[in-house]
Amino acid sequence: MAKRSSGLSWLAVLGGTSFVLVALSVAMIFLYAPADATQGDVQRLFYLHLPAAWLAYVSFFIIFVSSIAFLLRGTPFWDRLARSAAELGFIFTTLVLLTGSIWGRPIWGTWWTWDARLTTTLILWFIYLGYFLLRAYITDPERGARYAAVLGIVGFVDIPIIHMSVRWWRTLHPQPIVVRSEGPNMPTEMLVTMLVTLVAFIVLYLFLLIVKYRIETVRDAVLELRAETAN
């Protein structure tokens, strides 16, 4: 029990740090960073959008690595890690699509455009959805973990191919003229805000990943106990 309580306090420090960093970055986004000369205040969404996009893809990479490790080792650690990363990845992918859409409306004049990056991210969102459905619909947890690992590997390998095919598809197709330059150089204030937000998101991500991992561990234990009492 002593080990457990010290772990909890360590986690509390990480949680507190992420809270402070996120609060700092929100303050910087609204108070420190200047309004964009051409885009105005909407540009402030970009500070959330970029870290969310990175973490959405990082999550899938974690799933990929854990899936390979799980198939090779078969230890529950890797499966739980993949499960935790999948849930966070789905949340961040949703966040990317939502912030992008809100930003796109005033800047591009449309909620959605079939640009290569947007389309790939949308497909990534659907792959995450399929991943959850697979886990939910396969009742045997051991089998579900194996199948999810196969999907994690196949899906990750597919993402660059999807991106490539969508990019070719767009270039071979007339494209609406999309102005999306942020201007040639970013002011220092913007860059600093960006970096602080990025660090805040990474720390928050680590915190959430560990918390989620613990929840998954407890859930596994509950399922095991339930199976034992049923027998």
Place this chain on the structure above:
Amino acid sequence: MWGQLLAILYRDLLSEWRAREVVIGMLVMALLTLLVFNFAFDLTGAQRAASGSGAFWVAVVFATLLGLGRMTARERQDGAWEGLVLAPVERSVIYVAKLLSMVLFVAIVELVALVVLAALFDLPVLRPGVLVVLALGTVGLCALGTLFSVMTAQAKAREVLLPALLFPLAIPVVIGGVRAMMLELSGAGAEAAPWKSLLGGFAVLFGALSVLTFGVVVEE
């Protein structure tokens, strides 16, 4: 190994020949999809090479999905799948045999659908380039489809799960297939080369990946 492969292939083809439910069902699905598309979009105008290719590939994807579902349902009858898995055969051989029979069934459907497409929408479909595009795309689609159909065979909502897994991951096949076929049909076959290599690469990559992971999927 080749003997085992042919034996499983023979088993699948024989049971299909006796029941005749997979290919017929797929064919009806594909033709009805083309019919419905005719009302949804203009398939006879100047843009018909583009819209016809799109309608054709959607019909093929739907038919493949239906066929995979029927094949899985048949394996579940009378312990057929358990018998196959208990046989002293490498898992990868089972996978390749399943893939080949599925490719064969889809190919039959595609050939009939092509003739219908040519007749109804006045498209010059009988070109070697079109057949190459179909062959490459079909192998890629069935490579992932066969893997996923075995994975979803024991799931609660199979018919929901299979498309949820297959559609997003098969998008390169749909994009590549539609684009390459459109270029072939509009006489610009030379421009279709990058798309053909995309389809071929997809088929090889996911065929190999499925062979590698199939042992994990049927580990009982």
